[in-house]
Amino acid sequence: MAARPSDGGTPVAAGDGPVPGGPERTRDADRTRAEILAVATAEFADRGYAGARINEIAGKLSTTKRMIYYYFGGKEQLYVAVLEAAYSRIRGLEQQLDVEHLDPVEAIRELAGLTFDHHEAHPDFIRLVSIENIHRAEHIARSEALSGLANPALDVLGTILDRGWAAGLFRDDVDALDVHQVISAFCVFRTANRHTFGVIFGRDMLDPARRDHQRRVLGDLVVAYLTAR
Amino acid sequence: MAARPSDGGTPVAAGDGPVPGGPERTRDADRTRAEILAVATAEFADRGYAGARINEIAGKLSTTKRMIYYYFGGKEQLYVAVLEAAYSRIRGLEQQLDVEHLDPVEAIRELAGLTFDHHEAHPDFIRLVSIENIHRAEHIARSEALSGLANPALDVLGTILDRGWAAGLFRDDVDALDVHQVISAFCVFRTANRHTFGVIFGRDMLDPARRDHQRRVLGDLVVAYLTAR
């Protein structure tokens, strides 16, 4: 992720490979857009919306600042595009969840574990979400592509809970969103508050040596709660 | 906490009352410092470190921008002072926790509930913590007043757990910090991620109508987990 000045060298594609067109490409709108989005995502996740600098993003591009404004219009629209792309990527991954074949208790434990893995694998996404919350979600609220869309993980959870309730295994004084909130809270907190927690308590919540333990705590937590009494 | 232009009117003290001196005060270092800190706290919590503007803070002061530099040195030092004051205020409140008279199970439920109340009552503090995490806790790590200091809430929790373990009531495959992490995660997430959660799932985690329910979920969650098996 080193800064690469716009030295006119052969640009490296950000994202997918070369288009069927030909071996030598100089003008490629899709590639330019994708590269801007990739660099901007890293920069906004790293510094926040106000802290990110258009000039800094441009400096890390093989193209120029002018292209950011040509394709995205401005800093705010670029940021919204970054959020939309990030959320859509995450939703795509969540759709691959498959725990239907397990009994409800094991399915819940597995879903919690996969959510755990998934959050750990995408710290930049969690940073973007934290940043967007600092801005009171004003950008995603205005984005048609983001507001109101359902969440695959929540659907899966709903199905598991329905089966659990039907079998009389789970307590019925919570709904799917409450349970999802508990799981998300644990997973998000671990990454989002890693740094202050580390400084104050002297323990890195993302320490690989404690990973399995933390993952088990989450599974036990949710299962114990749902099956209690 | 309304914006007050420097209109030369009688300044209202930020913090404590008038000093024994007399009824008319014009020069008062403590009061000026306190006012700057109060306005800066609101501004940094509202906009983040990079988003906050020294000129904006100065505009809301009954004194001038020059005084910010006179008393604090610069934007970053002002921000660190804000963090130190906020953490110290919160620690003071946590020291008032008193659940020693309850049996371990009820003490845990009570501690979780009080932590819940406490987080709900201080959204600005949670915003500051989120903001500081975006900056990877670099400021509190450098602050001697903040790094490494113990946490009263954690001490209380440790005592309760010790009693619970001694009585054979609690599982012993977790430590106090794990449990604290679970409680914090739930409480912090509710406030810190309120906005994106609201936009995406259409439910306000801080809705007063659901407050009691959420508080009960947290209590049940922690108790069910600790007493499981």
Add this chain to the structure above:
DNA sequence: AGAGGTATGTACCAACTGGTGAGTTGACAC
């Protein structure tokens, strides 16, 4: 081949931002 729109690079700017130089005023000690 050449018309014409898409894509791109260069140079530049006005407004803002954090920060400061230098002088002024009030309160307290003696």
Add this chain to the structure above:
DNA sequence: GTGTCAACTCACCAGTTGGTACATACCTCT
């Protein structure tokens, strides 16, 4: 009274920031 220093005001600045005017090169369609 007056010396003295902390507390305070005012005007100012240099660097940065998001944004743009303008010229131009490339690719596709005919």
